Amino acid sequence: MNALSLHKKIENNAGLLIFGILFVSALGGLVQVLPVLFQESLQTASANTMPYSAVELQGRDVYIREGCHVCHSQQIRPLLAEVKRYGPYSQAGEFVYDRPFLWGSKRTGPDLHRIGGKYSDDWHRIHLLDPRSVVENSIMPAYPWLLNRAASAGGDIQKKMSVLVKLGHPYSAEEIENAPAALEGLTEMDVLIAYLQVLGTALPDDTNQKVH
Amino acid sequence: MDNDKQQFYYDDVVTRLVQFSLIWAVIAMSAGIYIAAELIWPALDFGQFWLSFGRLRPLHTNGIIFGFGISALMATAFYSVQRTCHVPLFLPKLAWFCCYAWQVCILLGGLSLLAGWTSTKEYAELEWPFDIAITVIWVCFGVVFFGTIANRKIKPIYISNWFYGGLIIVIAMLHIVNNLALPVSIDKSYSLFAGAQDAVVQWWYGHNAVGFLLTGGFLGMMYYFLPKQAGQPIWSYRLSVVAFWAFTYSYIWAGPHHLHYTAIPDWVQSLAMVMSLILLAPSWATMINGIMTVSKSSEKLRDNPSLKFIVLSLAFYGLATFEGPMMAIKSVNIVSHFTDWTVGHVHSGALGWNAMITYGTFYFLVPRLVGGTLYSVRLANIHFWLALSGAILYILAMWAAGVSQGLLWLSIDELGQLSYTFNEIMASMTPYYGLRLVAGLLFFSGTVLMTFNLFMTIKGRQTVKVNPPVVLASREATA
Numbered sequence: 001m002n003a004l005s006l007h008k009k010i011e012n013n014a015g016l017l018i019f020g021i022l023f024v025s026a027l028g029g030l031v032q033v034l035p036v037l038f039q040e041s042l043q044t045a046s047a048n049t050m051p052y053s054a055v056e057l058q059g060r061d062v063y064i065r066e067g068c069h070v071c072h073s074q075q076i077r078p079l080l081a082e083v084k085r086y087g088p089y090s091q092a093g094e095f096v097y098d099r100p101f102l103w104g105s106k107r108t109g110p111d112l113h114r115i116g117g118k119y120s121d122d123w124h125r126i127h128l129l130d131p132r133s134v135v136e137n138s139i140m141p142a143y144p145w146l147l148n149r150a151a152s153a154g155g156d157i158q159k160k161m162s163v164l165v166k167l168g169h170p171y172s173a174e175e176i177e178n179a180p181a182a183l184e185g186l187t188e189m190d191v192l193i194a195y196l197q198v199l200g201t202a203l204p205d206d207t208n209q210k211v212h
Numbered sequence: 213m214d215n216d217k218q219q220f221y222y223d224d225v226v227t228r229l230v231q232f233s234l235i236w237a238v239i240a241m242s243a244g245i246y247i248a249a250e251l252i253w254p255a256l257d258f259g260q261f262w263l264s265f266g267r268l269r270p271l272h273t274n275g276i277i278f279g280f281g282i283s284a285l286m287a288t289a290f291y292s293v294q295r296t297c298h299v300p301l302f303l304p305k306l307a308w309f310c311c312y313a314w315q316v317c318i319l320l321g322g323l324s325l326l327a328g329w330t331s332t333k334e335y336a337e338l339e340w341p342f343d344i345a346i347t348v349i350w351v352c353f354g355v356v357f358f359g360t361i362a363n364r365k366i367k368p369i370y371i372s373n374w375f376y377g378g379l380i381i382v383i384a385m386l387h388i389v390n391n392l393a394l395p396v397s398i399d400k401s402y403s404l405f406a407g408a409q410d411a412v413v414q415w416w417y418g419h420n421a422v423g424f425l426l427t428g429g430f431l432g433m434m435y436y437f438l439p440k441q442a443g444q445p446i447w448s449y450r451l452s453v454v455a456f457w458a459f460t461y462s463y464i465w466a467g468p469h470h471l472h473y474t475a476i477p478d479w480v481q482s483l484a485m486v487m488s489l490i491l492l493a494p495s496w497a498t499m500i501n502g503i504m505t506v507s508k509s510s511e512k513l514r515d516n517p518s519l520k521f522i523v524l525s526l527a528f529y530g531l532a533t534f535e536g537p538m539m540a541i542k543s544v545n546i547v548s549h550f551t552d553w554t555v556g557h558v559h560s561g562a563l564g565w566n567a568m569i570t571y572g573t574f575y576f577l578v579p580r581l582v583g584g585t586l587y588s589v590r591l592a593n594i595h596f597w598l599a600l601s602g603a604i605l606y607i608l609a610m611w612a613a614g615v616s617q618g619l620l621w622l623s624i625d626e627l628g629q630l631s632y633t634f635n636e637i638m639a640s641m642t643p644y645y646g647l648r649l650v651a652g653l654l655f656f657s658g659t660v661l662m663t664f665n666l667f668m669t670i671k672g673r674q675t676v677k678v679n680p681p682v683v684l685a686s687r688e689a690t691a
Contacts, residue, residue: 007453011368014361018381021374021460025382025424028464029389032483033416039477042408061400065328067266073550077473081622084630092475095407100332103411103474107550108251110634131254137639139254141264155400163394163402212473212546 046093048202051169052195054179055186057160058151059195062188064102065154066143073104074113074199080211087114087200088209094202097169109140114200124193146189154191157183220677221294222301225311227581227675229287230574232315233280234663237567240275241656243268248649252642262326270337271325276562277335277425279318284570285429286310286353289376291577292436293360296370298680302359310353317345329399333414335421336390340401343391350387354380365680371452375432378460382424390417408476412468419467426566427533428459431498434522437573438502441519442512447504451497458494462487469540472549481542488540495533502526517592521572524600528564535560547622552644553614556607563603563655571599571662578666583676587668595658595665602655606648613644 010016036042052060063069076082078089090113095101119127126133129147131140157179161171183191247268250256257263294301301307321342329339338346357380361373390413393401405413439446446452465487468480503526512519535557539548548554579586586592620640623631 011453014358014369017369017374017377018358021378021381022385024457024460025378025464026385027461028487029385029416032465032468032480033412036412036477036480037405037409039409042476043406064330064332066261066264067269067328067330067332069332070266070269075474077546077549079473079546079622081624081630084624085621085634090475092408095475098407099405099410100403101407101410101414102332103471105334105470105550106552106554109638111550135635137635139251139638141250141254141257141266142259143264144259145261155397160396160400160402163396166394167402167404167406 042092043096044093045096046091046202049094049096050202051097051164051171052198054157054161054175054182055151055191055194056198057164057195058154058157058183059188059191059193060102061154061160062146062192063195064100066146068112069102069104071104071106071108071140072110072112073107074111075103076111076113078209078211082111083209083211086111088203089211090200094200097164099164099167112196112199116197116199116201121193121197124196125189128189128192143189146192147187149188151183151186151188151191152180154188220300220679222304222307223291223294223581223678224675225301225304225307226287226291226577227670229283229290229311230578230581231667231670232311233283233287233570234574234666236275236279236283236318237659238656238663240272240279241652241659243272243275245649245652245656247272248645248652251645252649261328267326267328267330270330271322273335274325274337275318275322277421278321279315280570281426281429281566282314282318284573285376285379285425285433286314288433288436288573288577289353289357289379291581292372292432293357293376294680296366296373296436297360297364298366299360299363300680301356302363303356306352307356310349310356313345313349313352317342317349324399327399331391331393331401331403333390333403334418336387336414336417339399340391340393340395341398343387347384347388350380350384354384370436371446371449371456372432372435374456375428375435378456379424379429379432382420382428382460382464386417386420386424390414408474411471411474412476412480415467415470416464417467419470420464422561423459423463423466426561427463427495430566430569433569433573434498434502434526437569437576438522439505441516441522441572441576442506442509444505444508447501447508451501455494455497455501459491459498462491462494466491466540469545472540472542472545485540485542488537492534492537496530499526499530499533517589517596518572518575520596521568521575521599524596525565525568525572528560528568528603532557532561532565547618548614549618551614551617551621552610552641553618556610556614559610560603560607563599563606567655567659568599568603571595571659574662574666578669581675582670582673584669584673587665591661591665595661598654598658598661602651602653602658604651605654606651609644609647609651613641613648617641 010020076086076089083089128143130142131138158176161176161179165171247265250265321338330337331339392404395401403410466484468484469488472481506523538544575592620632620637625631
């Protein structure tokens, strides 16, 4: 059977056409995406990377809810200018506890992967309440409502941690037990800042990075 | 078969879907204009969480893709599959369910985005309850569509149906895998994948949502409505077939070009780059096929606003499918990634290709659906120029903004230090953002004119009942 008559068959048969589309479109995923999902090095935490604490996790979920990832990336590329601007480039092992990943696709604002420790908590608080008071010309929105919401209002932290345990995050029973107490008295502003301050601080030990 | 009892095509549901599509276009484009203004005057959110940029931007993209885009694709798929198969829709009640359930899903989904429910995955932001609802409606869409094809009276399946079929099948596969997650509560879930692996899965989805929905789905529209309007068969049916398979095969690999120089394996990036370049061939083959089809009846381009929109959309399609592979080259991507160039590229596809081909199709379709003439051809012609100038201005503004952003970020002085702070570069973007806002307003005002024009065309009229053509038994046997 030559290609043309084979094609005539597919053209006349809805079942074959459906199967053909599914098969041909699945190939790329099977060869390219599936191996990535089984690649050990992409799911092995780098030496200093720890799961987010209850406070940081709650802060990360505030970051997600407010859509910070829409304007800020968390991915420093191995380029000279980028490493100079933001710090050591990002490595896969630093993200193994990131569900979902928050690398972003647009830098309307600067990259935040190594923001942790660069500014004081107070700076972040002022900046989140009134960005233009500390960064002239900033076009970042203000987030005044974070001050008035208790951190515990952002979802059941114990439930969150147990779901993450199911996905392989190594939280101990004790950590989960103590999580609500850790959030007590904190606002969403506090937990968001705690998350920002831990970002990118688990720097891999080999700082001998080659850049393009 | 109970379909044999029905003598005419089910077009009521098509008219209704077109109306919903128009309403979504207006809503989602307004959101776009609002966030464009927020990037110039950030105080425009008035301290309201639901007006915050981070929440409105996903509303804009989801409203356009899933509200405007999918409603238009469902409408045109239902319309054309009946006519290319010579049978009424299979399970018309299910088609009505798809129509209304989809609108409810997108409306509630949009509100949930404003409430801060989000999975963060681009173009898949809706949380798990909506993901499940979308899957159910999508399967129903597939049952109606493929059921109609199974009942067909014409043996060969026409090429437009392949693209609509590809849309239904591939989007189902991508949607289900990318949204795999463990729920925590109704508004929150954690992705089954983490970090770099999550990134690869997301862009396998994200890029191919562009591929099989915004490109493939709308090519289905093109393959039915362009020959119909030009009064010519497709220039080369064989080319369309080859391009279809090449497109379906190669698109899937290109996703990781969204992750160049990030912490994913190098081989995945390089493979994605090569496949993106290969993708240029089927993309342009399709464009050439479309333009050659019109060229045989080019005299219609003088006075037919609908055909003008479709031809223009092919030009933008060619532009965007050339620009895409160029941006997928790693060394170009160093400059373009994370900048407004990406935003410009997306809009040359979304405004230039998706919106324009839909506009052209609607101007053709709506008068036929209700058995009247277009309320105002003059308004349609004004719309054409508003859309063209808006799209061009938008793309140029974002291209200029993106290229300068990318180069300034990378700029290093003779002492080896960064030439500019991030803030300096960001502040220099305001004029471009101003131009973009003007461009958006031009494009939006055209869309509002069209919505008015088409609703006036429909007003007071009923969808006409069209019978499938009678095909002689002898013809049917040889067809």
